[in-house]
Amino acid sequence: MATTEAYESTDRTTAEKTTAEYLTAALDGRWHEVRERARADLTNDPDFAPHYTPDLAEARNKTLAQMRKLAGRGYAADGFATEHGGTGDTGAAVTSIEMLAMSDLSLMVKAGVQWGLFGGAIENLGTARHHEQYVRPTIDLDLLGCFAMTETGHGSDVQELETTATYDPETREFVIHSPTPSSRKDYIGGAAEHARTAAVFAQLVTGGQSHGVHCFVVPIRDEDGNDLPGVSTSDCGYKGGLPGVDNGRILFDRVRIPRENLLNRYGDVSEDGEYSSPIESTGRRFFTMVGTLVRGRVTVGGSAGAAARVALSIATRYALQRRQFQAPGDAEETLLMDYLMHQKRLLPLIARSYALGFAQNELVSALHDLQAAGDDVDPTDQRELEGRAAGLKAATTWHATRAIQEAREACGGAGYMAENRLTALKADTDVFTTFEGDNHVLTQLVAKELLTSYAEEVREMGPSDWMRFAATTVSDVVKKRTAAQQILQTILDTRQDNEEDGSLFNRGTQMSMFEDREEYLISTAARRLQGAQKREDSAFDAFNFVQDHVLHAARAHIDRVVLEAFVAGIDSCTDEAACELLSDLCDLYALSVIEEDKAWFMSHRHLSVERSKAVLRGINERCRTLRPHAATLVAGLGVPEALLGSAMLDGPGTDAVRDTLLDR
Amino acid sequence: MATTEAYESTDRTTAEKTTAEYLTAALDGRWHEVRERARADLTNDPDFAPHYTPDLAEARNKTLAQMRKLAGRGYAADGFATEHGGTGDTGAAVTSIEMLAMSDLSLMVKAGVQWGLFGGAIENLGTARHHEQYVRPTIDLDLLGCFAMTETGHGSDVQELETTATYDPETREFVIHSPTPSSRKDYIGGAAEHARTAAVFAQLVTGGQSHGVHCFVVPIRDEDGNDLPGVSTSDCGYKGGLPGVDNGRILFDRVRIPRENLLNRYGDVSEDGEYSSPIESTGRRFFTMVGTLVRGRVTVGGSAGAAARVALSIATRYALQRRQFQAPGDAEETLLMDYLMHQKRLLPLIARSYALGFAQNELVSALHDLQAAGDDVDPTDQRELEGRAAGLKAATTWHATRAIQEAREACGGAGYMAENRLTALKADTDVFTTFEGDNHVLTQLVAKELLTSYAEEVREMGPSDWMRFAATTVSDVVKKRTAAQQILQTILDTRQDNEEDGSLFNRGTQMSMFEDREEYLISTAARRLQGAQKREDSAFDAFNFVQDHVLHAARAHIDRVVLEAFVAGIDSCTDEAACELLSDLCDLYALSVIEEDKAWFMSHRHLSVERSKAVLRGINERCRTLRPHAATLVAGLGVPEALLGSAMLDGPGTDAVRDTLLDR
The missing domain is CATH 2.40.110.10 (Butyryl-CoA Dehydrogenase, subunit A, domain 2)
Structure with missing residues (x-):
């Protein structure tokens, strides 16, 4: 089913690296080495090959056996402080658990429960007596x-x-x-x-x-x-x-x-x-x-993102081997990936996977630094982290649900066969939008932070209660950029607001459209909340009256944070060809977000009628530009060959795709 | 799990009927009695209670045993001509198989394969020697x-x-x-x-x-x-x-x-x-x-619709018993269904279920009449039927995927438990968007019919070939209304195009917005096709250049057909209170469709900036109006209590919901 060769690290000397490897390195971010180690571990040991095991007893035994193997390798030590018997590398801990999702989501969840949630509760809510008694056996699985x-x-x-x-x-x-x-x-x-x-x-x-x-x-x-x-x-x-x-x-x-x-x-x-x-x-x-347990939420978001990458890799590679319908004059039938519709189904989701991946990296990095700071953490930073974790968890898990569904459908009947893996990815990740915080509730949490200037007193209130505290002037957090400040400001200064098609490919223009939408939505939400409170007789009615507006504001905020992370991610990429692809992907991401909320942009006169049509044209244009690089783009997502686990990819045409992927 | 009382027919004397029963009767349509019989059959025999049987061997045996039981009751005779040993009631045949979907989708598919596809091939492609040899044993399951x-x-x-x-x-x-x-x-x-x-x-x-x-x-x-x-x-x-x-x-x-x-x-x-x-x-x-086999496609659409009704019934009833978060001043926590967001997640999908249900009824009716006409069928009618079957199959199966997914998420962690049925509904119906014609290919087929004036010669061509034949003047089919002509024209004449909020609740306005969009999209698609052919060098490039536009046109066409069916459905309803609910649901359906394509309406100046904001307000308004009737609306969807098969609905609060449902 999968290649059985040993995993070959992509860390070559600069001259040998492929564009796809540069993409992977950029997307891997700060814990690139941890990811590479995980790829090698999961690929080289057949016990971690993706499997389909519907029987509960069998599946549970298998997962537990995998856990014991991981424990034997000291896999869990990163999640615990050095003085409690771990290594204290939070970023590595979150990243390793996320990588398990590429092999099997049950394993990822089971590991997340044991080491992230249970272990995390002991570590973060307990004191010395608990650390002494429980941390070591938790790491070693002597205590389940x-x-x-x-x-x-x-x-x-x-x-x-x-x-x-x-x-x-x-x-x-x-x-x-x-x-x-x-x-x-x-x-x-x-x-x-x-x-x-x-x-x-x-x-x-x-x-x-x-x-x-x-x-x-x-x-x-x-x-x-x-x-x-x-x-x-x-x-x-x-x-x-x-x-x-x-x-x-x-x-x-x-x-x-x-x-x-x-x-x-x-x-x-x-x-x-x-x-x-x-x-x-x-x-x-x-x-x-609860705030100290934020790691669980971060891990769930990351893992959903990893599962989406697997699904998109499978569907794109299938579209590069599957042909259907012959065009007049052509000798062969047309590759699925050559249909514009098929490009539009997959490429924007790939772009979003990159976008959310960069944002996730920044979140993990912030989490790591905050946990490293120990008790010296600024409470504002902690709350900002929690807000971003909530927002990104919602965005990434929703993305996963959508991307895996689209990937399944894009593979037709083959996509419905368990041996091709997409249905299990969908079924396994489906609860991710619900657990570790329901996505709608989490989105509301983001709004709460945005609208109440982080007032301490509102934190414990229910949704219809805290709204009363929404301040006239909105929190500074809106203005605060989450990624590399200076680059962002430089780019923002290049914005072009003219009516030409090309202006929508201007990064400064895209960024300012995201920013303007967020600011407008938050400030008007605050005003409407106050207005509603005056008119309606109960706090609940006031809340209900503006709930959708408030959620919209929160989503706009998350979109902006993600775009900024993408921009910073491109800046961190060290290869010109890879940068160019990332830049095109970033256009596709930004324009897709604008397209989905285009009516809002028009209604609020942030987009003229003429320009609105250019958004769709821009998306089509970027799909066409990126089409020849489809294999490179999914290789860049960093899912090793052996972890695709999809029988159909061994069919005719696979070798050609594999050659493209390995083309240096 | 489910009530064990015998199924009580809803066919009471007029004075005794509840509003929900009037809704069901309207939505049941011409084969109301067939549906009532199926409800009774599936409810009264515990062998047809919804079940979760993940093991393949067990599940296959169970399904086959259920099939034999159905065969023993002569269940399949409706699908075959009287002279071949059947009863020749095509509408009843399609409707009965669709109803099986409420019990179990494997059963529906297995029955559809045996009697609809295999039997249909024998019946429609064979001649006397085949009918004599195979029809009877196919009905009786002596031949699998x-x-x-x-x-x-x-x-x-x-x-x-x-x-x-x-x-x-x-x-x-x-x-x-x-x-x-x-x-x-x-x-x-x-x-x-x-x-x-x-x-x-x-x-x-x-x-x-x-x-x-x-x-x-x-x-x-x-x-x-x-x-x-x-x-x-x-x-x-x-x-x-x-x-x-x-x-x-x-x-x-x-x-x-x-x-x-x-x-x-x-x-x-x-x-x-x-x-x-x-x-x-x-x-x-x-x-x-292939055209004679259209019944399979019709059945798949109907069955997906039935599964969506089950899921929406479960999620709505759960939202009427589940409470979370306490509003200040309230004694109890708030019902999920009282949150505006939750209403907006479920009610528009319920509205769409009604809409597609009415459209499906018209389709089945047309199919029945056409098959009854035998060899005297006008080829244009046959092709129109095939086009509508393709379009509605795509629309209904996509609706099912979306509605069941939303229903699952709306029930949180409980929604993920197999015993609550939503995950199996999702998993089972997931392939419906793919089989009996991939939805994208089917949507393209609709476009083909619309764009080529039904020219016979294009029928056998691949997608990039037939586009060359797209006529300058678009097919008359666009103008041809699918449902009760006269009512529709009368309503259309009342259109109001002023800027007041209320004008969007005007049915004539809604209809003309749907119609104008369709006409505009089709005629511009035709023009662009011709332009593209002049510019691009290959037919495939020309096709690819406008593929998304063409699919958009087809979707707009389907939306219009569905809206017209809804309008005719309201007209057929005999109870004032039920009519009023249907009318509000129809507003919600129409406005939801407009909202989803709002950017298009604005870009093409069919909706002004001011009016565009009224669309969202209208949706919120209708959600609030319909909220008190949520239990009635889902009861109207016609899923019997015993076929909900969701363990959580026996929890606290269920009795109250059941009382509401039975409130006459």
Whole structure:
């Protein structure tokens, strides 16, 4: 099915590098070496070849075996601080888990749950006693954990979780309890079978008073895998995809755990039951805790992006070998990729994959630097990071859903066969728009940050409440560029607003269109919010009245951040031919975004009738320019040959494509 | 999981009917009784309850067992002429198969293959000797057939199939042969396991001359299921969905069949090898044959629509029980359905489901009448029917993909659990956009009909060839309304083109906007085609240059046909309250279509800047108007309680929804 040759690193001397390799290097970014190592690891070991294993028991065993192999190689150490037994390279940790998505999404999710979420909770919410006891066995898989946050009744609004952890000073224990059916922990990865211990989020109650949601380490199974007394786990069974992840449910019936099992970095209870915390506000405390877990969200976005790259690589390579319908006068039938429609289906999605990839790199870099800074983090930077993580997670997972769907359809009946991999990519990633924060809720979170000038007090409020605090003057964050300041300003100064077609290919023009849209949407959203509050009788009605406008503003913000990252990414590319391709891809990305919101640009007179037609012409033009480079562009996405895992690509024509790809 | 009470017919006396029941009756259309019988059958027999059976062997057995049960009830007789042993009610046949989609899509596809495609080939391409021999056992399942058209190398361009059927006058046999790997029959439902006989499409060769694609009855397996000599079948294995359908591949190594096995209605070979046909042109003959098989395409569109209704019913009912986030001052958390965004995610899709449902009804009705007319069919009517079938199949299957995806996401994590059914609906229907004609190719077919004034000679041409024939004056078909002429003209006369918000709710205005767009796009496409031919050097380049414009024109045409059907559907509704809801839904449909193509309307000055903003306001307004009726609207979609098959709908809140639904 896939080539079995050993993975050959693309790190050659400059003279030997292909354009595709330069593209990959640019798109790989700061953790290029980590990505190269992962490509080699996943390619050279047949145990990590993409597989289709629909049976739950088989898939779960396979995933766990893969995890043990990774653990044996010390794969997880990057995610933990040196003093806790890791290497403290957050960027590498996030990047390695993302790369697993190219092999198998169940593996990526399972690794993300064990090391990112469970391990992350221990690492970030715990203190020395927890680090000593749990970090090493978590890395080595001697301790299999799960992350028990979501409940049947509460997923998006986790502040309202119902599970209680009531302190009993008599025995110096917390009593973990599920008081209602809706308080059952649900969809928890690992809870069905493998996890022995859970990081349980519950309302901490002591002396009859609740102090909000905290996290507790709760053993749930014995050595043999039987539920411990008071714990009832059950299996979620089949899902849309991710068969290798054993999602399950947990009910607690007054389960007692030692006081020390509270992860007490942000809140503690003394032996006699007195609560203390360095953060006074319950809401702020909660969001600080959740904020430290932002890594999970970053990883999910990155992994969705990786899956989209695999799908687009498969569909594009198929379109470069599959012919259908003969044009008059031609000896052969026409390649799918030669149809303009087919180019328009795939190339803009490839462009967006690049765009989001560059943005993801900047996010991971910011996350890494922030975590390296330890306790010296500026809270504003932390919140900005969380906002960007939320926005990019939404953008990238939506992109993945769309790109994989299009890739599947673009391969026709062959695309529907499991052996060609696209259907599993679609099924496995489908939940990514939902978990680690529902995309609509996350987009709203972005809007909240934009509209409230980061006022601390709004952070703990529900959606219809915080809107009341939207300030007349909008947060400075709008103006703040996320990528290389100076380049961006230089480019912006070259904007051309004339009516000629070519002006839309001007990067400064594109950037200013993105910026103007964002500013206009945010400021008008703020005004409408205030107006609505005066008119409508309830805060909820006011919120509802402008909800779509507010979400639109947030999406415009994310688009701008992504475009800026693309521009900075081009600047970082060291090869002229590769730069030129990236520049054309960037045009295609920018024009596609404008095209999708073209009615808005026209309605608000940011685009004249004449110019509006030039947008579509520009997209067609760039598709034609990029068509001859299609193989190079997907090779640049950095999915190794062996990880495509698509049977049809071994059909006739594959060799020709492979030759193109390897053409130096 | 589902209610176990017997299905209660909604056919009560007028005084007792609920608004939802009036909606269902209107949407059910001419075969309302067939639908009611199917609802009762599928609800009252637990063997037809929706199920999740991922294992291939189990799923295939279950589906076959269900088929046998249906056959035992004479389920398939409607699809065959009275003189062949059926009842000759084509509309009922299509409608019953469509209704199976509400229970299980594998069953629908398997039934569609056996009775619609295989049976349809026998019925429509065969003559008396075939009808006598095969129709009865096909109905009774004593003969299990498959429809072997698609090959590994050719799916969309079936005129270029490679399988050969060479006549040998010595033995008076045809020799069926697969000369190349790409000529292998592929993805064939039934070929992996159950089918004993195949309707094989192959190039008929006699006396060294090819006469194009014809259909042959070829036995492929013996009684015990072993491949017959020269036949090699294999199993496609797992697919994205449809586990109950045993798709497979067939290779023929010089398999001999009697001369009489040629389905010889449109072309025959005499004993000594002379070819004869009532249709001289090879291409026209081929399209005439394929045209008689249009029923399959109609059924696929209808079934996709049925699956979308199930998904939207589930997601809407979930949104009416699920609460998340508490608004300040409210005692309870807010219902998902009360968020404007959530309304905008689901209600326009519900509106589109109604719209496409009405259009599908008209299509089935036209198909029925045409088939009833037998050989007296006006070829223009036949081609118009084929064009509409192609367009609606594309529109409805794309709608299903989108609606089911949105429904899944709108249910969050719960939506990802197999027990809640949405993921299987998505996986099973995903191939509908591809099979029975790839949607892009079908949309192109619509354009072809529109642009070439139905010139007979262009019918057999490939896409880049026929464009040369595009006439300066566009086909009259554009002007021809598809539904109740008179009502439409009356309504059209009331159009209001003023700038007031309300004017966009005027049906005449909406209709004329749809019509104007279609006319403009078609006439400009024709002009551009001609211009492109003068400028570009090859027909293919000319075609490629305007491909997106041409597809846009076809989509605009389909949108108009659908809107007209909706208008006629409202007219046929006999209850005032139901009419009012339908009218609001129709506004939502029309405005959603305009919103999605708003930039075009503005670019071409069919919508002013001021008015353009009113479109969005109108959509929000209609969402708010329809919100209180959400339960009624989905009840109107006509999916019986027992066929929802979604575990989460038995959760808290379901009873309240059920009460609302039954509120008379």
